[in-house]
Amino acid sequence: MVHQATTSAPVNIACIKYWGKRDTKLILPTNSSLSVTLDQDHLRSTTTSRADPEFTKDRLWLNGNEEEIKPGSRTHTCIAELKALRKTTVEDKNSSAPKLSTYHVHISSYNNFPTAAGLASSASGFAALVSSLAALYELPVSPKDLSIIARQGSGSACRSLFGGYVAWEEGSASDGSDSYAVQVATESHWPGIHALICVVNDAKKGTSSTSGMQRTVETSALLQHRIKEVVPKRMADISKAIQEKDFDTFARITMADSNQFHAVALDTTPPIFYMNDVSRGVIAVIEEYNRAAGKIKAAYTFDAGPNAVIYAPEENLKEIIQLIVKFFPQQAEFKDPFALFGGKLEGRVPEGFNENVTKVWEAGSVKGLIHTKVGGGPRVLGKEEALLDGNGLPNERVKRKWDL
Amino acid sequence: MVHQATTSAPVNIACIKYWGKRDTKLILPTNSSLSVTLDQDHLRSTTTSRADPEFTKDRLWLNGNEEEIKPGSRTHTCIAELKALRKTTVEDKNSSAPKLSTYHVHISSYNNFPTAAGLASSASGFAALVSSLAALYELPVSPKDLSIIARQGSGSACRSLFGGYVAWEEGSASDGSDSYAVQVATESHWPGIHALICVVNDAKKGTSSTSGMQRTVETSALLQHRIKEVVPKRMADISKAIQEKDFDTFARITMADSNQFHAVALDTTPPIFYMNDVSRGVIAVIEEYNRAAGKIKAAYTFDAGPNAVIYAPEENLKEIIQLIVKFFPQQAEFKDPFALFGGKLEGRVPEGFNENVTKVWEAGSVKGLIHTKVGGGPRVLGKEEALLDGNGLPNERVKRKWDL
Numbered sequence A, B: 001m002v003h004q005a006t007t008s009a010p011v012n013i014a015c016i017k018y019w020g021k022r023d024t025k026l027i028l029p030t031n032s033s034l035s036v037t038l039d040q041d042h043l044r045s046t047t048t049s050r051a052d053p054e055f056t057k058d059r060l061w062l063n064g065n066e067e068e069i070k071p072g073s074r075t076h077t078c079i080a081e082l083k084a085l086r087k088t089t090v091e092d093k094n095s096s097a098p099k100l101s102t103y104h105v106h107i108s109s110y111n112n113f114p115t116a117a118g119l120a121s122s123a124s125g126f127a128a129l130v131s132s133l134a135a136l137y138e139l140p141v142s143p144k145d146l147s148i149i150a151r152q153g154s155g156s157a158c159r160s161l162f163g164g165y166v167a168w169e170e171g172s173a174s175d176g177s178d179s180y181a182v183q184v185a186t187e188s189h190w191p192g193i194h195a196l197i198c199v200v201n202d203a204k205k206g207t208s209s210t211s212g213m214q215r216t217v218e219t220s221a222l223l224q225h226r227i228k229e230v231v232p233k234r235m236a237d238i239s240k241a242i243q244e245k246d247f248d249t250f251a252r253i254t255m256a257d258s259n260q261f262h263a264v265a266l267d268t269t270p271p272i273f274y275m276n277d278v279s280r281g282v283i284a285v286i287e288e289y290n291r292a293a294g295k296i297k298a299a300y301t302f303d304a305g306p307n308a309v310i311y312a313p314e315e316n317l318k319e320i321i322q323l324i325v326k327f328f329p330q331q332a333e334f335k336d337p338f339a340l341f342g343g344k345l346e347g348r349v350p351e352g353f354n355e356n357v358t359k360v361w362e363a364g365s366v367k368g369l370i371h372t373k374v375g376g377g378p379r380v381l382g383k384e385e386a387l388l389d390g391n392g393l394p395n396e397r398v399k400r401k402w403d404l
Helices: A074-091 A122-136 A143-153 A155-161 A209-219 A223-243 A247-266 A277-293 A314-327 B074-091 B122-136 B143-153 B155-161 B209-219 B223-243 B247-266 B277-293 B314-327
Strands: A003-010 A012-016 A021-023 A033-037 A044-052 A059-062 A065-067 A104-111 A165-168 A181-185 A193-200 A299-301 A308-313 A366-373 A379-381 B003-010 B012-016 B021-023 B033-037 B044-052 B059-062 B065-067 B104-111 B165-168 B181-185 B193-200 B299-302 B308-313 B366-373 B379-381
Touching: A003 A122, A003 A155, A012 A155, A012 A223, A012 A247, A012 A299, A021 A209, A033 A155, A033 A223, A044 A122, A074 A122, A074 A143, A104 A122, A122 A143, A122 A155, A143 A155, A143 A181, A155 A165, A155 A181, A165 A223, A181 A223, A193 A277, A193 A314, A209 A247, A223 A247, A223 B223, A247 A299, A247 A308, A247 B247, A277 A299, A277 A308, A277 A314, A308 A314, A314 A366, B003 B122, B003 B155, B012 B155, B012 B223, B012 B247, B012 B299, B021 B209, B033 B155, B033 B223, B044 B122, B074 B122, B074 B143, B104 B122, B122 B143, B122 B155, B143 B155, B143 B181, B155 B165, B155 B181, B165 B223, B181 B223, B193 B277, B193 B314, B209 B247, B223 B247, B247 B299, B247 B308, B277 B299, B277 B308, B277 B314, B308 B314, B314 B366
Parallel strands: A059 A104, B059 B104
Antiparallel strands: A003 A044, A003 A379, A012 A033, A033 A165, A044 A104, A059 A065, A165 A181, A193 A308, A193 A366, A299 A308, B003 B044, B003 B379, B012 B033, B033 B165, B044 B104, B059 B065, B165 B181, B193 B308, B193 B366, B299 B308
């Protein structure tokens, strides 16, 4: 009998940003955060885990390339925690259950988006890893419990254990037992929130978020004020906005918190910059779009890189895509997953829009656009989606071209 | 008899930034600030003021172009305050003094640097205006008193009433009587501080500092913390560093405060950006220069625009100019006022410098370099420097080409 499970897990993009750890080993954050889970129909990590008494060691492949699982590494921690849960919650309680916790595992993971897209794959990757092992081990635990494990792989991964609108509560316990993800609202509560990811060309590799956030903790004179005074109120306010489907408030807080995250990064010694001139151009376009409309029709947010994510109600997406394409001409064809354009996408600006807020950028400055929406949590997939072959090695599926 | 005076006044560049007013009419700041006055041998505003009973109204020319003096304008306020001081401190006490306060004035002002350089000319301009009228009126008042008047023209102008290292104390009185400039140290106390101004090309006109700073006051969640908790300590620490000629501390505070000023600008709704990718490139080069040296050899600071000002001890300037020219190739000839290169300036990097921190930018990205140093306060000039002709109109001198 083959002991194997395959799951997929989504990407999430935060509205209230996580920036700073109070415990770097357990990955306990200095403030709570909140994100929107994006639809796995468009962006996902898929992972197959297999336990076999014949395996001689734990092994992991990402997109077909083996990655060493170093003792004490984050991946090692997640696997060890899940094996321990298999033992205590399954094998110790049912002596007939196979002793999977004593077998080595082979894990094969695949992201359906190119690393070059600059989208953080660690969140969906660790969420898929944790959910596939949890499925393999048939663990009788909640997504919340799994989020505590995923958190130790990559902080923001804990939020990818749920669909919809998800908070990561910072917690206060020193062992991290109360620092987990909770679902603020399901994707079906407020399904009309769409996202346009603007993949921005960037020559320069920025500061890694892991090292960058700790430099901010150590040197920013503003971060503690953000943590203590600003974020708690924003968490409460944006949660309420989500409950009430109040896009205006949701958008205002999202933009302000993105800007404040980049502000504390800049208030770091040496300063950290993630946005570049193209990112600033996207901000200028969205700010003018809202101004010209006399109301908030879209919100931008930027993670630790130059890419923009634009959140907006579904009905505005056509206008927004035309607007972005106007100022950031596309070289690549726009995959139009919601069939808004029937192949005829041309740039245009809405009435009253002041075109002088930025220039028309060189084609390829925004090198790709991905249209997606709020979506669900991890999925357990069928055997036909498995990423390991009969020998427990990555199969052909991990060599698929990115299917963006 | 012609009643006339000509003075010149310097530019100053802040190390602790002024950003936010508690009174927009009186120009009272939300926090104290501190700057270095730059040498008038290189950058200056020159102003001639003449009082004449034949004049029919107050008139002002900037670089030969007449500017209307609107009632209630900042220029109008400064002229009115100085006329009032003429009356109360001179004419009321000495009945034989000419009643210059009852005459209209003609004022001709000239900046020896192009507006296109993006250097704030309002500080040197208002300092020259105020000092020329004070000289014309032979006012028995101190630079401190004049700084209160200049402050009402342009906040940072108050600091240009002194040479050397100058604080603008925020004060607390609602009438602004205790919000003035004080000299922390003379230019001769610490004469070895040089400055390299990197004039950065910028297509886009940024947010004016007047409107930008009030938007920050109204919307930033971080500004109040900066004002109350951060700036007071930095003011004390940098003043001590200046007293002790401690460049390391001076430089660390200068860089941190520039970054924090831009951080609170970014924390504004809508966000304000003054630095661009070229500015970020200059920061990357200076940070790497310090890292490679294992000590702080230079400090960058940016005002409300993309231009960098690099402060450094005199002995490092040759190396710094070579370094900047290496990554930001020059189209314009470098005027070498301190004769460092004998006409042979070529880019090079110091030993151990990691050249990957930025790219070699397109020539003209930094469109000019100005090498100057700490300098003195306003100067009274001779008649041969006057900028008004026999008819009280701007003379040929205001048509000189910028002599940078």
